[in-house]
Amino acid sequence: MSAKRSGILFVMTGASGVGKDTIRQAALPDLDNLFFSISATTRARRPGEVHGKQYFFYDKAAFEALLREDALLEYAEYVGDYYGTPAAPVHEALASGQDVLLELELVGAREVKRRLPEAIMIFIAPPSLSELERRLRGRGTDSESRIQKRLARAREEIRAVKEFDYVVVNDTLSTAVRDFCSIIHAERARTKHLSARDIANFLREL
Numbered sequence: 001m002s003a004k005r006s007g008i009l010f011v012m013t014g015a016s017g018v019g020k021d022t023i024r025q026a027a028l029p030d031l032d033n034l035f036f037s038i039s040a041t042t043r044a045r046r047p048g049e050v051h052g053k054q055y056f057f058y059d060k061a062a063f064e065a066l067l068r069e070d071a072l073l074e075y076a077e078y079v080g081d082y083y084g085t086p087a088a089p090v091h092e093a094l095a096s097g098q099d100v101l102l103e104l105e106l107v108g109a110r111e112v113k114r115r116l117p118e119a120i121m122i123f124i125a126p127p128s129l130s131e132l133e134r135r136l137r138g139r140g141t142d143s144e145s146r147i148q149k150r151l152a153r154a155r156e157e158i159r160a161v162k163e164f165d166y167v168v169v170n171d172t173l174s175t176a177v178r179d180f181c182s183i184i185h186a187e188r189a190r191t192k193h194l195s196a197r198d199i200a201n202f203l204r205e206l
Helices: 021-029 059-069 087-095 106-115 129-139 144-159 173-189 194-203
Strands: 010-012 035-036 074-076 080-088 097-106 120-125 164-171
Touching: 010 021, 010 106, 010 173, 021 035, 021 097, 021 173, 059 080, 074 087, 074 106, 080 087, 080 097, 087 097, 087 173, 097 106, 106 120, 106 164, 120 173, 129 144
Parallel strands: 010 097, 010 120, 035 097, 120 164
Antiparallel strands: 074 080
């Protein structure tokens, strides 16, 4: 065991429209030492989105250049657009002892788990598919065909729930945020994540 604690990698996944962004934004202010890794994407910016804040926005040619350079930890195509995680910021944060949160689609989450088996996998689930459909329609950002594609993908993602370590059902936002934060705190308290220095401090006066 090293004297310095290594960071913990948390991977957050859930169907489009389930509220991943909302939970994350509500939880992060109460979670110190947690680095949220911004994804790269080829999808069009939505109103108010800024390059380097919500996402790194690239055209397909630039994204494919990142792939050739092996600069992405994972990538996936979702409803016609590419999404990927820049590898360097994640490895640097973990090596420095900072915990990292990734918000990924199912394919990307599986790839991260394959490459980094120690990752803690968290699935954000809707209370029901009918409620998920209501939320997707309420956003008013997608065509009918795109909504149907998202619902079909959601069914596939929900079937994969047993691949994850934890499930948070986003029925009431405050409860979902509380459960999400509890997972982070519980994992940080596990003895396998303690550094040699932490263990020495516990044993010093025995």
